[in-house]
Amino acid sequence: MSQSQAQESDANLSDIKQNLNSNLTYILTDNILYKCFSTKSSIRYNDLFLVVLKEHIQDICKLYHSSSFDGHFESKKTKAKIKQQHFWWSNMDQEIQHFYKPCDLCQFIKDSELHDYNLSSTSKDFPFLRVTLNLFGSLPIIIDQNKYTLVTIDCFSRYVEIYPITSITQEELVKVFYNRFLLRHSVSQGIITDDGTQFNSMFFTQLTGMLGSQNLFAPPYYPQSNGIRERFMSTLR
Numbered sequence: 001m002s003q004s005q006a007q008e009s010d011a012n013l014s015d016i017k018q019n020l021n022s023n024l025t026y027i028l029t030d031n032i033l034y035k036c037f038s039t040k041s042s043i044r045y046n047d048l049f050l051v052v053l054k055e056h057i058q059d060i061c062k063l064y065h066s067s068s069f070d071g072h073f074e075s076k077k078t079k080a081k082i083k084q085q086h087f088w089w090s091n092m093d094q095e096i097q098h099f100y101k102p103c104d105l106c107q108f109i110k111d112s113e114l115h116d117y118n119l120s121s122t123s124k125d126f127p128f129l130r131v132t133l134n135l136f137g138s139l140p141i142i143i144d145q146n147k148y149t150l151v152t153i154d155c156f157s158r159y160v161e162i163y164p165i166t167s168i169t170q171e172e173l174v175k176v177f178y179n180r181f182l183l184r185h186s187v188s189q190g191i192i193t194d195d196g197t198q199f200n201s202m203f204f205t206q207l208t209g210m211l212g213s214q215n216l217f218a219p220p221y222y223p224q225s226n227g228i229r230e231r232f233m234s235t236l237r
Helices: 003-009 012-017 054-063 076-084 093-101 104-109 170-182 203-209 223-236
Strands: 026-029 032-035 049-051 130-137 148-154 160-165 190-193 215-216
Touching: 003 012, 003 032, 012 026, 012 032, 054 076, 054 093, 076 093, 130 170, 148 170, 160 170, 170 203, 203 215
Parallel strands: 130 190, 190 215
Antiparallel strands: 026 032, 032 049, 130 148, 148 160
């Protein structure tokens, strides 16, 4: 079925096609319906947006919101990405917001302070090509109810950062690793951990999948396979 025929089968779009004279912001090109936007003085007929069929809205939202490499933006940015591709439909804001709200990963990172930290791709011998993570605790509570720590070590430079956390739930792990580490440093190609439940969790797997990172698990019966981590953790203990 052609795009024109598909639009004809949609009752709403077919009705718009039949009443173009009553709304000059729609135009037919090769019998395909497009949306135009107006300025104060004119309608921009040279800047056309394909009117999307209702049955394709969810697929487009998924494509431009849930991309593994360039996705999981809030609804306004998702809408901007879609319009950059010259797609449009009525009630875009509501439809995109409806798609965005159930996204589990977005609910944990939507409040992050998104600054420009000049994140760059890693090369073969570049800091943060691989990082190792470890949860440590419980510790005596000194301030702000923090009784655990997330330890991050850059395998190239041996640079260490330790982040206090209130709990070792998968949600807390994702928040701290994303907000405190990734947004300040770089997206790592490999993330080395033990096979604890937090690192095997849905939220952590979703985060690494979104970033295109590879989860690398050090066997618990052979800790020497993650020697950098083991040496530092023995000192920390």
